[in-house]
Amino acid sequence: MSYIPATLRKQVTQAARHRCGYCLRSEELMGMPMTIEHLLPEFLGGQTVEENLWLSCIRCNQFKGSQTHATNPLTGGTVKLFNPRYQKWEEHFEWSTDGTMIIGQTECGRATVIALQMNNLEIVVARRLWVSVGWWPPQD
Numbered sequence: 001m002s003y004i005p006a007t008l009r010k011q012v013t014q015a016a017r018h019r020c021g022y023c024l025r026s027e028e029l030m031g032m033p034m035t036i037e038h039l040l041p042e043f044l045g046g047q048t049v050e051e052n053l054w055l056s057c058i059r060c061n062q063f064k065g066s067q068t069h070a071t072n073p074l075t076g077g078t079v080k081l082f083n084p085r086y087q088k089w090e091e092h093f094e095w096s097t098d099g100t101m102i103i104g105q106t107e108c109g110r111a112t113v114i115a116l117q118m119n120n121l122e123i124v125v126a127r128r129l130w131v132s133v134g135w136w137p138p139q140d
């Protein structure tokens with residue numbers, strides 16, 4: 001993984017509003033900094049430049065790994081993963097009624113939810129607690 005200069009890290013963190021571009025959990029809720037992820041992985045030629053970086057929690061980053069595409073669960077076809085820098089979260093995902101699950105609204109959203117395991121047991125349990133105290137889902 002490339003060294004990311006502090007000024008670039010700060011720019012990306014501010015643009016992403018201190019939260020994961022995929023699951024939207026914030027540094028404030030996590031009590032720790034997010035990771036800077038390469039949207040196009042470095043080994044596929046992705047560069048360490050602002051346009052190719054976004055903020056991600058460690059879980060989403062780990063589940064994403066080197067994936068750039070995933071399987072559309074409805075058709076079996078291959079679709080590009082959601083790109084939090086260039087796509088709007090609310091156009092591809094929504095919260096379940098109880099606020100604990102991310103529901104994909106497009107083929108990109110549905111494939112990304114599965115590929116990044118965005119409703120894994122640990123995060124759903126955490127979201128349930130956050131909902132119970134009024135901290136979740138995020139309102140903006």
Ligand SMILES: [Zn+2]
Nearest residue numbers: 020023057060
């Ligand atoms: Zn995340």
